[in-house]
Amino acid sequence: MAHKVQPAIISCGFCEHASKRSDVNMAELVNEAVEDCITKANIDWKDIDAVVNGNMPAFEGANMPELWMGDHMASKNKPLLRVTTGGTTGGSVTIAGYYSVASGLYDMVLCIGFEQQSCGDTTVGLASVALGEFSIFSDLGYTIERMRSNMGSGAAIGVASYQAMNYMRRSRATEEDLARVVVQNRRNAAKNWWTHLKMPTITIEDVLDTPYISFPLRFGMVCPASDGACAMLITTEEKAKQIADIPVYINGVASYSNESAIIGIDCAGAGQTDPCEQLGAMKSAEVAYGQAGISFPNKEIDYAEVYSPFPNQELMWVERIGLFEENQAPEAYRNGVTALNGELPVNCSGGVNSTNAIGASAMERPAEAALQIMGKAGNQVPKTVHTALGHGWGGSINLITHVVMSDEPQRKWR
Amino acid sequence: MVRAEFDFWVGIVMDKFYDGLQNKQFIGSKCSKCQRVFLPPRNRCGDCFAKAEEFVELPENGVLKNFTVSNYNVTERRARKAKEPIMVGLIQIDGADTGIIAPIINISPDSLKEGMKVKVVWAKNVKGHPNDIAGFEPVGGG
Amino acid sequence: MKMERVGIVGYCQLKPELDMMMSPYEAIYSAVRGALDSAGLKRKDITTVVTCTNDYYDGKTISNCFKVEAGGAYMKDETKVEMDGAHAAAYGQYRILSGNHKLAMIYGFSMPSCYLYEPVRILELDPTFDRTISLINSYTAGGMQMRAYMKAFGVSEEEIAKVAVQGYKNSAKNPLALPDVKKSDISVQDVLNSEVLSSPLRELMYPIPCDGATAMILAPERQSLKITDTPVWITGMGQCQETYYLGDRDLSKSVSMEKAAEKAYKMAGISDPKSEIDVAELFGHTSCEELILAEAAKLAENGKGATLLDSGSALNPSGGAMSAFTPCACGLTRIVEAAKQLRGEADEYQVSGAKKAIASGQVGFCAQNSILFVLEGGG
DSSP, X not given: XXXXXXXXXXXXXXXXXXXXXXXXXXXXXXXXXXXXXXXXXXXXXXXXXXXXXXXXXXXXXXXXXXXXXXXXXXXXXXXXXXXXXXXXXXXXXXXXXXXXHHTTSOSEEEEEEEEETTOSOIIIIIHXXXXXXXXXXXXXXXXXXXXXXXXXXXXXHHHHHHHHHHHHHHHOOOHHHHHHHHHHHHHHHTTXXXXXXXXXXXXXXXXXXXXXXXXXXXXXXXXXXXXEEEEEXXXXXXXXXXXXXXXXXXXXXXXXXXXXXXXXXXXXXXXXXXTTTOHHHHHHHHHHHHHHTOSOHHHHOOEEEOOOSSHHHHHHHHHHTTSSOTTXXXXXXXXXXXXXXXXXXXXXXXXXXXXXXXXXXXXXXXHHHHHHHHTOOTTOOSSOOOEEEEEEEETTTTEEEEEEEESSOGGGGO | OOEETTTEEOHHHHHHHHHHHHTTOEEEEEOTTTOOEESSOOSBOTTTOOBOOEEXXXXXXXXXXXXXXXXXXXXXXXXXXXXXXXXXXXXEETTOSSOEEEEBOSSXXXXXXXXXXXXXXXXXXXXXXXXXXXXXXXXXXX | OOXXXXXXXXXXXXXXXXXXXXXXXXXXXXXXXXXXXHHTOOGGGOOEEXXXXXXXXXXXXXXXXXXXXXXXXXXXXXXXXXXXXHHHXXXXXXXXXXXXXXXXXXXXXXXXXXXXXXXXXXXXXXXXXXHHHTOOSHHHHHHHHHHHHHHHHTOOHHHHHHHHHHHHHHHHHOTXXXXXGOOTTOOHHHHXXXXXXXXXXXXXXXXXXXXXXXXXXXXXXXXXXXXXXXXXXXXXXXXXXXXXXXXXXXXXXXXXXXXXXXXXXXXXXXXXXXXXXXXXXXXXXXXXXXXHHHHHTTSSOTTOGGGGGTXXXXXXXXXXXXXXXXXXXXXHHHHHHHHHHXXXXXGGGOOTTOOEEEEEEEESTTSSEEEEEEEEOOO
């Protein structure tokens, strides 16, 4: 696929994540990340041609908040695009930034993902959302009981526990395997400056001591709800070479959507009954690797950031996106392959399991992967990273984003 | 730290603004670069992308820049008519470079005019809340 | 900056209704299917889908998540723009221009009959102040904008009422206009006698939110020529977001549209929009805003927008937002209407000899974020 323009990441910025960033409002929170990003890139904010942003809209109860936050996003009198796709929002924003530059229309694009989950009144913010849905369901003749049972399975933990059961059945992974993933993530997070749950001394026993939320997922295995923001600058190859020491070229992007899992249209059930099958993720990975000229992802990828609020998902995703053979991930984790000094480090940033500011999470994955290539990550892996990926999932585990990046532009393989 | 209605953290500069309201005082913020004064305050100037965290005390008087008289309650769906027409004003406080949206009171809708001098009327009990501004009334009783 | 042409090869606007007897999924499916049929394509030909819905206007968190199948996006590169349909079209255009995609399906949808539009707009306000005092909505913002415009340029209420009348008369000729707004015998006096929403804005100067869905297909130049003999080309696009604070803005003008238009015209190589543009399909939230946008797009001098009713570019021959105002789809519908004019498909409201057209979309109060497309016809 011939690109006329090769987009590259030159800088990534974060704000400090916490469960309650009560010291700032949403605009100021975003501003911290934007400022961090622009300062690190050492550019003038006026050089930014366009801004792409997104967050999970229903969580704060603010619709299109970028309208009032625009001035804090360095976007006054500039083109601004809002992209939201639930959990994958950050990834979709990154991809939109990629396409903005790849289209040749903009040279320097600022991407922003954010979430301040401690904000908002759920009854006011979410009621308008939920009530709308109730009205149409009752119009269609659904009983309140049926709605309630379906809503439960639609919530993240609901879908995730089904998924965990399916994965454990397939791979014979144990609860201990799940806990091991959590321990690795949270210990990594302790070494990364902006993360939320920092637990440098956590052990597998500590995780297994916590109560179940929804079998087999325990309280200690579930991601936190964080306030935070992430910003990223994407520019053309020519400009990137002038600005950054090590530009990170985005060589493959894909976001293939599957049917919604378990909960379906109008709560009528869905075709995708096995949420750990993940055709969308497999297809996205295949397409993105194809664009980047990667034939053997398990050999060619040096570092991976996958979106895993729940530990079973980390095991599943690394298999589905071709980093490990099917059902081999638990073994790899046991052998330390994915640890900081392993052959294929995964989620050294601490992952979503340690920090989850929904709208920012899927952007923090490619951002952290890019920082590993640049050698500027908070928890830098000892080996040199040439090719890395950032992955995201959202919706009803049916929306996927996949971003493959490298320190060499794509034409190397052409 | 104050939480506005809808449970939003109000942030660095709006916190000062609400503290000010509690003392029946307008507090704006000034851009460190272009020196524009914002009321309500914001911590970034859109034009300069510079910090605006220098606080400025502002007077109670201002000019009515624009207004509209609505027959419908703003929060409600259209079918819900307001009992009394709601007068919405865009007021530029003397010394500020931007306008603040607030209700206009103690005047009949027909006598409203752009460029009118207005003055704030504080609520009976001020408590650091947006509703501390009961409204603006014309200077000299309109 | 000259850009490669992107072709509009197919489209479909669902007949809008005040209360559509369809589920959201049926409506989206019908529009997407209709667009594919109009281009003689199949679902497998689509490579990417850009959804335009809004979680709040849709009453659903992650509103694109269940619309994957209905929008033809199953196992396709899918994403969602949560703005106006025209912004989604711009993102579709980026995707085509990048060279990664050969066929982009863009659709916009909302259903204000189920999920009310007006009250939800309060959630767009700054929650630290404006939202708490609850004084800004579509009516009051529109009212202040109209007052600022009338005062700045000495425009009378009658002139703005004339624009509304034109909108209703044009809608009467448009088969896809809402039946309720097809008023061929409305007079200026009727508009001026209608109820005041928020002074000086009157009921008949404000479009009625209605249910609808619009879909459009974009393709690169080479593919477009293979798909159809009469593609419509996007030759220019500009977008801009101005500041949010109404107190900072001169509401009698639209900075966002001025900057967007400047960019779009430059891209399309248009130096004199007044004489070069034959048709303008502009999405204005009120009749007054239509004039402000037309002036910002340099079709008329500031304050002289109403002269477009008599001469110059045809302003909203389809009736504009007045004909059918579907949030999230309205801007996309404007592009489709402009494309119809350029293809000569707009039977009763066809502007003869239309060669170049503009179409706009917007989000935010008083057109805070505007986008403008320049379209050209003729293979």
